[in-house]
Amino acid sequence: xxxxxxxxxxxxxxxxxxxxxxxxxxxxxxxxxxxxxxxxxxxxxxxxxxxxxxxxxxxxxxxxxxxxxxxxxxxxxxxxxxxxxxxxxxxxxxxxxxxxxxxxxxxxxxxxxxxxxxxxxxxxxxxxxxxxxxxxxxxxxxxxxxxxxxxxxxxxxxxxxxxxxxxxxxxxxxxxxxxxxxxxxxxxxxxxxxxxxxxxxxxxxxxxxxxxxxxxxxxxxxxxxxxxxxxxxxxxxxxxxxxxxxxxxxxxxxxxxxxxxxxxxxxxxxxxxxxxxxxxxxxxxxxxxxxxxxxxxxx
Amino acid sequence: xxxxxxxxxxxxxxxxxxxxxxxxxxxxxxxxxxxxxxxxxxxxxxxxxxxxxxxxxxxxxxxxxxxxxxxxxxxxxxxxxxxxxxxxxxxxxxxxxxxxxxx
Amino acid sequence: xxxxxxxxxxxxxxxxxxxxxxxxxxxxxxxxxxxxxxxxxxxxxxxxxxxxxxxxxxxxxxxxxxxxxxxxxxxxxxxxxxxxxxxxxxxxxxxxxxxxxxxxxxxxxxxxxxxxxxxxxxxxxxxxxxxxxxxxxxxxxxxxxxxxxxxxxxxxxxxxxxxxxxxxxxxx
Numbered sequence: 001x002x003x004x005x006x007x008x009x010x011x012x013x014x015x016x017x018x019x020x021x022x023x024x025x026x027x028x029x030x031x032x033x034x035x036x037x038x039x040x041x042x043x044x045x046x047x048x049x050x051x052x053x054x055x056x057x058x059x060x061x062x063x064x065x066x067x068x069x070x071x072x073x074x075x076x077x078x079x080x081x082x083x084x085x086x087x088x089x090x091x092x093x094x095x096x097x098x099x100x101x102x103x104x105x106x107x108x109x110x111x112x113x114x115x116x117x118x119x120x121x122x123x124x125x126x127x128x129x130x131x132x133x134x135x136x137x138x139x140x141x142x143x144x145x146x147x148x149x150x151x152x153x154x155x156x157x158x159x160x161x162x163x164x165x166x167x168x169x170x171x172x173x174x175x176x177x178x179x180x181x182x183x184x185x186x187x188x189x190x191x192x193x194x195x196x197x198x199x200x201x202x203x204x205x206x207x208x209x210x211x212x213x214x215x216x217x218x219x220x221x222x223x224x225x226x227x228x229x230x231x232x233x234x235x236x237x238x239x240x241x242x243x244x245x246x247x248x249x250x251x252x253x254x255x256x257x258x259x260x261x262x263x264x265x266x267x268x269x270x271x272x273x274x275x276x277x278x279x280x281x282x283x284x285x286x287x288x289x290x291x292x293x294x295x296x297x298x299x
Numbered sequence: 300x301x302x303x304x305x306x307x308x309x310x311x312x313x314x315x316x317x318x319x320x321x322x323x324x325x326x327x328x329x330x331x332x333x334x335x336x337x338x339x340x341x342x343x344x345x346x347x348x349x350x351x352x353x354x355x356x357x358x359x360x361x362x363x364x365x366x367x368x369x370x371x372x373x374x375x376x377x378x379x380x381x382x383x384x385x386x387x388x389x390x391x392x393x394x395x396x397x398x399x400x401x402x
Numbered sequence: 403x404x405x406x407x408x409x410x411x412x413x414x415x416x417x418x419x420x421x422x423x424x425x426x427x428x429x430x431x432x433x434x435x436x437x438x439x440x441x442x443x444x445x446x447x448x449x450x451x452x453x454x455x456x457x458x459x460x461x462x463x464x465x466x467x468x469x470x471x472x473x474x475x476x477x478x479x480x481x482x483x484x485x486x487x488x489x490x491x492x493x494x495x496x497x498x499x500x501x502x503x504x505x506x507x508x509x510x511x512x513x514x515x516x517x518x519x520x521x522x523x524x525x526x527x528x529x530x531x532x533x534x535x536x537x538x539x540x541x542x543x544x545x546x547x548x549x550x551x552x553x554x555x556x557x558x559x560x561x562x563x564x565x566x567x568x569x570x571x572x573x574x
Binding site: 301302303304305306307308309310311312313314315316317318319320321323324325326327328329330332333334336337340343344347348350351352353354355356358359361362364365366368369371372373375376377379380381382383384386387391392395 | 406407410411414415417418421422424425433434437440441444447448451452453455456459460463467470471474475477478479480490491492493494496497498500501502504505508509512513517518519520521523524525530533534537538541542545546549550552553556557559560561562563564566
């Protein structure tokens with residue numbers, strides 16, 4: 001039952017995000033746009049490149065979708081509304097999203113085209129930049145909750161949300177999450193404009209549809225993770241828990257999508273230098289601070 | 300009798316055999332590292348199986364697994380460092396061409 | 403034959419199969435990713451053996467490690483796509499013998515020893531994580547810290563070895 005509810009709300013959320021993304025990109029609000037685009041993709045011919053690595057080419061979109069769905073499985077929408085409450089949930093989220101990298105490399109390599117391949121390997125460089133920044137803030141969150149269970153992490157924020165408790169961690173996590181979901185300004189693997197679609201360049205028809213849907217789900221799962229780890233998950237007055245989760249997740253998603261609208265694209269080498277020189281030091285400082293606060297002030 | 304343990308250990312043995320074959324038969328440094336990784340993975344399977352089916356309350360067994368994972372990471376870092384240095388000076392990482400290392 | 407044995411056999415078989423694929427395919431990226439899926443299957447075996455934390459950790463770490471492996475393969479190999487189907491093996495007979503002898507020796511040891519009865523109950527996953535944390539930062543802290551320091555040293559050393567020698571001028 002939970003699975004059906006969560007998958008249904010996921011589909012609805014993906015649809016809303018698709019509307020918002022096209023609105024952020026083209027400046028026109030079209031409510032039927034995503035449905036029409038999906039129908040058009042279904043009807044279009046699926047073109048194969050010459051000499052593709054057929055196995056990778058076919059598996060990559062599915063793997064991307066599976067990675068996103070597995071990440072969603074540990075995100076709680078309400079105290080009982082979660083697919084599996086794993087006792088290492090926060091780590092499992094990382095493990096599932098690590099396969100986004102594998103899927104993109106497979107997609108880029110399998111299509112046998114220069115743009116796709118460059119996009120795939122670029123994402124590896126980007127991954128090395130954001131990987132530490134996504135794990136280390138979660139460490140600090142888990143330190144406060146004294147658990148890796150996502151429901152426990154939400155419950156630990158009853159007194160004070162983590163965004164106020166560890167603001168450095170929040171900023172680092174959001175930046176890393178945007179790198180993971182390859183959202184602009186960190187959308188190097190797609191890079192419309194200089195790579196002609198990058199990883200998606202050789203994909204057409206149904207496979208492209210699956211790739212795009214998977215990306216929506218990854219964005220949603222990352223917004224869900226941000227809400228769970230930093231914005232108090234389902235906690236909030238007056239409204240029922242699921243409504244709070246939905247509102248927060250949508251707000252975070254829209255904020256993530258709009259941010260790219262106002263910034264130029266960042267090269268992966270620069271992102272790498274910034275994350276390792278500045279980001280990791282800040283993340284370590286964050287872990288240290290949270291440790292001190294958790295020992296001195298018990299909230 | 301302990302059939303689950305036997306299955307896990309058999310798989311560990313098979314992985315070890317495959318890894319040993321790869322490490323010895325490949326001519327390329329990166330492929331040799333892959334063979335070594337497979338052998339270490341076999342060790343991991345055995346460690347977890349021993350922990351689970353013989354001493355589930357001794358958590359040190361799990362700690363060994365973490366140490367072996369650290370060893371895998373170190374092995375990769377050092378191996379790739381050597382590979383880059385070799386590639387820079389000789390333009391290839393083929394081990395057939397590295398006879399001068401014999402001394 | 404209970405469910406645990408069936409799953410162990412399935413994932414173990416997948417791990418071994420992908421392990422063989424690593425050395426049989428000509429495409430370098432395929433071989434790196436076959437190694438990844440072999441390691442993922444091993445992580446799934448850990449999950450079947452109720453070592454939840456270790457399984458998830460294995461699945462997470464290997465995705466990164468093997469993707470890095472893939473880019474190194476592409477960088478250093480002459481024919482990363484494997485379209486030329488070149489042979490990259492040597493001393494095949496010796497290696498087959500060595501692998502076979504290793505396999506038979508390990509199997510002989512496995513089947514020849516009396517392992518005693520299987521332990522039935524396992525601490526719950528959250529209890530395991532707590533025990534592991536206390537173990538790591540208690541009795542085994544020194545070992546764990548040395549492992550961390552070793553990784554740091556290896557990282558620095560590998561970077562030093564790999565970095566391009568600087569031309570300080572005057573060499574021309």
